[in-house]
Each structure stands twice: as structure tokens, then as C-alpha cells.
Amino acid sequence: MSDPSGAAVSLAEAPAPTDPPAKDSGVPRIRPLRRPGRWIVTAAVLVLLAQILHGLVTNPFYQWHRFRYWFLRPAVLDGLLVTLEVAALSAVLGLLGGILLALGRLSGSPVLRAVSWTYTWLFRSVPLIVVLIFLYNFGALYKTVSLGVPFGPAFVTFDESRLATDMTIAVIGLSLNEAAYAAEVVRAGILSVDQGQHEAAAALGLPRGRQFRRIVFPQALRSITPNYVNQLIGLVKSTSLVFYVSLLDLFGTVQAMGNTYPGDVVPLLMVATVWYLILTSAVSAVQYHVERHQARGATGTPPPTPLRKARAGLAGLRDRLRREAAV
Template sequence: MSELPGAAVSLAEAPAPADTPSESPSAQRVQPLRRPGRWIVTAVVLVLVAQILHGLVTNPFYQWDRFRYWFLRPTVLDGLLVTLEVAALSAVLGLLGGILLALARLSGSPVLRAVSWTYTWLFRSVPLIVVLIFLYNFSALYKTLSLGVPFGPAFVTFDESRLATDMTIAVIGLSLNEAAYAAEVVRGGILSVDQGQHEAAAALGLPQGYRFRRIVFPQALRSITPNYVNQLIGLVKSTSLVFYVSLLDLFGAVQSMGSTYPGDVVPLLMVATVWYLILTSAVSVVQFYVERYYARGATRTLPPTPLQKARAGLADLRARLSREAAV
């Protein structure tokens, strides 16, 4: 077969395809997506944060020298210990009461459900300061308390005013209030467990108490923990109200010193603010590790700890610097 003149083209002279890259893939660099809006917003936020910090540091109204003087004073530390004691006791008693109320709310007894619902409704409706003041004046309503047959003889009688110390009133008031909110948190966590877990445990013939302790409640804690930690943070801040029942906690100690030293009111309030920030931050750290513990089996990989994040960031920075040096 004859060839047309000029039709034969050597392979060396054939033009390269249009989509053939001029460089090898290893020599090409991926260009990051430009986000000018993000950089503008970041710059504005950094400027605002710098202005706030500059105002805090340079404003003489805060009296940072007096802040340093009061921060570790024995009076303030004694009030801090009272705050920790009240918060710890109220958190434990409130959680136990909340678990009992949640189980009563989920029980098959209409009486238990009605009592649990009424308790939760009542203490979530009444302000905490009203509960504390009411308990503080409880001896005026009931001078003696007794145990016995209703409308009949009393077996044990004791004086309420001797038992109800300021610490007892504060712990009882906070625990009663905390139990109402913890009950809803616990009930929501139990209801979040898949119904198949209940059915599978029942099919195995496991006792009801064992099913709750070993199967249902550990899974419910994944939902309970973050919500209840929010309650704990609110509880730590609510301890400042016990000052109104004559208990000198952290806020009470600051208020007392502020009355004695009127010129140091602002630095004393800053002392209380910083201590509350420290306490709530410590609770948040505990929350992270508790959530991480109960996340086992629910996620493929556990969330990294702050130390692991720092190590990964350093490794990524080293790899980036080595790539730039190689180029």
C-alpha cells in the first residue's frame, strides 16, 4: 500500500500530548488554597485579644500588686478549702441522689415515678438561694425533729438546731438542688443506651441489677459525663451562695476582706475570679480524661491527649522543615 507524501512522521518529531506534565510528579508542589477572609478575621481577633490583655496589665484600677498580696493569703486559702469541701460533698451526694431519682423515674411504680417527677420539678423551679435561706431558718419552723409512727408516738427526737451547722446546711442545700438536675442528666444517659443492649442482656438471663451495673450504666456514662461535668462547673460557682448562710467560703472570705479593706475590693474580686477559673479548669481536665476512658470501644481511635498533640505538632513541624530544606 502506498503512503501519502508527508504523512509519515517520526516518533521523535511527534508532538507530546497536551496533558503530559512538564515536570515529574515528585518535583511538583501542591499549592494551598488561599483563604484571605480567614487571615483577616484572625488578624482582627489577635488585635482585640492584644488590646484586652494590654488593658488588663496596664490599667492601675486592677491594682495587681495588691492582687499578688491577697492571692495566697491564709484567709483566702481557708475560704478556698471550704469551697472545695462543700463542692466535693455536694457533688457526690447530688450524683447519688440523682441516680436514685432517675431510677425511680424509670421504674414501673407509679408512686416512685410521681415522687421523682415532683421532686425534680420542685427543686428545678425554686432558686438555690431560696433553698439555702429556707434551710438556714428551718429551725424556726421545726424546732425538733422526730422519727416514729405518723400521727402517733415518736421513737427518736432530736434538736434540729444542734445538727444543722453552717456547713451542713450548705451541703444539704446544694445536694438537694444538684440531685434534681443530676437526675435528668442520668435519666437522659440511660435512655441513650440502645434498646438492643437491654434486650441482649435480658436474653442472656442476667439479673436486672447486674445488667444495669455492668452493661447499661457504663455505656450511659459516655452521655452522662460531659453533661454532668457542666453541672459540676455550675456547682463550683454556686458555692459562692453559701456566704448568705454565714459560711465563709472563697467568695465569703473575699467579701469579708473587701468590707474590711474597701480600697482592695477590685483586686480581691480578681483573686476570687482567678481561683474560680483554676477550679473550673481542673474540672475540665478531669472531664477530658474521663470521657477518653469511656470512649474505649465507641471510637476507632481515642482522642489524643494534650501531650500527644504537642508531640504530633513537633513531628509535623520537623517534617515540614526537612522538606523545605530538601527543596
């Protein structure tokens, strides 16, 4: 070998690499920051959760044997089916109505903007139970519903009492209320799309409808999906109010059985609670997978699943415990 000046340097004369400092060399070690408060709070929360679970299991007031008896009874499952049907129809109709209202709010027509704003303001201000009861008594105001020339003769007349079944009233009431909230969710999602996307779509010469369907709305879904799924969770719970318009959904069935079997009120309420937990958890799972699918377009790779996050957290905890034990 030779150095830059041209002098030869033997391998034997090359400097040896320096050894790492010994543990007793006096070099201070970096120790992880201790957080005793976090461990104390964690322990307190775990103790509180254990006490709650112990009370749920051992308290005879819950009557878990009666809970098992009622959980899969045909009457309860029939009420659950009604809840699913009302929630599904109201979710679809509410979203379609919300899209129309959102487009009306963003329209260049002042009439459409005013009507859409007024509708949203009205149904967001009136409680849902008032809407349902008003629709239930709608026949007292209008005996018949007709189609024909505005302010002119009617071509087709319908008997309102035959059309307004309990299921119809429940779906219409929930859909009208849901559309008002869905309109704001959809409008916020559309406004979240970068203005450059609108300009690029217009520069391509695409019609307005095609711009919305193929460019704007798919991007707006990333913002609409999590917010509207929260609305769906609220909608599933709001179906319990259709009991007041004589429709026996899950809560209505449980309420009726509680009146028939007063000793089983608590187990029946626990049955309804668990079923609502299952339904809302299923909606949340769908939300997670939809968001994970849509995230691929923004980040290139989907986010890790909860199982992978748990494994990564356990691996990080083991590494930290090893480092603390080595100190």
C-alpha cells in the same frame, strides 16, 4: 520476554515510562483556595486579645501587687478549703440522689414516677438562693426533728438548731438542687443505651440490679460524664451563694475582706476569679481524661491529647506553607 501472542519482545524495545509534564507544558496547576477573610478575622482577634492582655498588665486599677499579697493568704485558703469541701460533698450526694430519682422516673410504679418528676420539676424551678435561705430559716417552721412511727409516737427527737449548722445547710441545699439536675443527666444517659443491650442482659438471666450495675450503667457513663461534669463546674460556682447562709467560703471570705479593706476590693475579686478558674480548669481536666479513658471502649484507641493535636496542626501548617511557596 514474550507478548500474549507468543512473539518475543526485547527489553530494549519496551516503551519507556513517560516523564512528568514540565512546568511550562501548559498543564494547569491546582492552587489552594485563598481565604483572605479568615486571615483578616484572625488578625483582628489577635489584636483584640493583645489589647486586653496589655490592659490587664498595665492598668494600675487592678493593683497586681495587692493581688499577689492576698492570693495565698491563710484566710483565703481557708475559704477555698470550705468551697472544696462543700462542692465535693454536694457533688457526691447530688449524684447519688440523681441516680435514685432517675431510676424512679424509669420505674414501672406510677407513684415513683410522679414523685420523681415532681421533685425534679420543683427544684429545677426554684432558684438555689431561695432554697438555701428557706433551709436557713427551717428552724422557724420545725423546732425539732423526730424519728418514730408515722403519724404516731416519736422514738428519737433532735434539736434542729443543733443539727442545722452552716455547713450542713449549705451541703443539703446544694445537694437537693444538684440532684434534680443530675437526675435528668443520668436518665438521659440510661436512655441512650441501646435497647438491645437491655434485651441481651435479660436473655442472660441476670437480675435487674446486676444488669444495671454491670451492663447498662457503664455504657451510660459515656453520655453521663461530660454532661455531669458541666454540672460540677456550675456547682463549684454555685458554692459562692452559701455566703448568704453565713458560711465563709472563698467568695464569702473575699467579700468580708473587701468590706474590711475597701481599697482592695478589685484585687480581692481578682483573687476569687483566678481561684475559680483554677478549680473549674481542674474539673475540666478530669473530664477530659475520663472521657479519653472511656473512649477506648468505643473506638479501640484513645483520642489524641491536646499536645499531639497541636503538633499535628503545626505540621499541617508547615506543609501547607511549603506547598504555597512552591507554587
